[in-house]
Amino acid sequence: MAISSRFIVGVHILTLLAQSQGQPVTSEWIAGSANTNPAVVRKLLGMLAKAGLTTSQLGAGGGALLARSAADITLLDVYRAVDGSELFALHHEPPNPACPVGRNIQSALLETLTRAQRALESELASQTIATVLGSVLAGPCPQPT
């Protein structure tokens, strides 16, 4: 369990907003669909808004909205917005520079780890909220009516 559930819940939220077609969606409604707490949803919406993916309409009849087209939001955008730390941890304490292996191991691995992370990110970049919504609506038992 390396990448927190914030990622999938973030995608869930944005997919709901995409489905709502410009109607503001309340955090309480989102929480009902994701089966979590409204405050958790609001925390995630804060991160998504800071990343420029959503906006909020305050006051009565308010709620969350997509800040841009669902086709312009990739899963990589979501990943970076809610989970954007380095994928691979290094040694807690820097290794012993007096040892040839300790001195060079981190830089020797850097390129490989960067490539691995980039490979993962490029897969995430290939999907958008629009394609996810398409898959969701094509699923079993689509919207009643």
Next chain:
Amino acid sequence: MAISSRFIVGVHILTLLAQSQGQPVTSEWIAGSANTNPAVVRKLLGMLAKAGLTTSQLGAGGGALLARSAADITLLDVYRAVDGSELFALHHEPPNPACPVGRNIQSALLETLTRAQRALESELASQTIATVLGSVLAGPCPQPT
């Protein structure tokens, strides 16, 4: 920091064993190079041994050894040995099946997440302990002598 430091320390350990050319290496010596605690090293060695990557020689003059050639141990083997959980977490509580999005979001994302994880793993599979050792020894200030 999604993938724990166990991974890079595991690679560090195996690289040291590869460098030692069949001489057993004690956990204390490894801990000195990785700048950590011998018990932590022994815990990692236990995981690596269970995965068939290392063996141990008990008793005086004992220590850890590679169980097979350094060229036959990929970084993916190490990753799986010490960190082998699912990369992406799902919702803590399953989403609401009464909502079209909640009902289908997980299966809609499954293929993409699997592809992303596989892309990362395939990068890790492309490097072996032997190639890492090569990079380490080619680094600045190689072995004195």
Next chain:
DNA sequence: CAGTGTGTATCTAGTATAGTTACACACTGG
């Protein structure tokens, strides 16, 4: 101007990591 819903703060519980100490036991080497 009343009411709604966000944004934020705070607290909790649960879990994972990594460090540390301690000790029984298997094995080596003389």
Next chain:
DNA sequence: CCAGTGTGTAACTATACTAGATACACACTG
């Protein structure tokens, strides 16, 4: 044969992160 070495493992600690939960001020709508 036996003293000593080093592993394997357990128990405990500190730290950090996640996610759930409650509470409340404030902006905004209608």
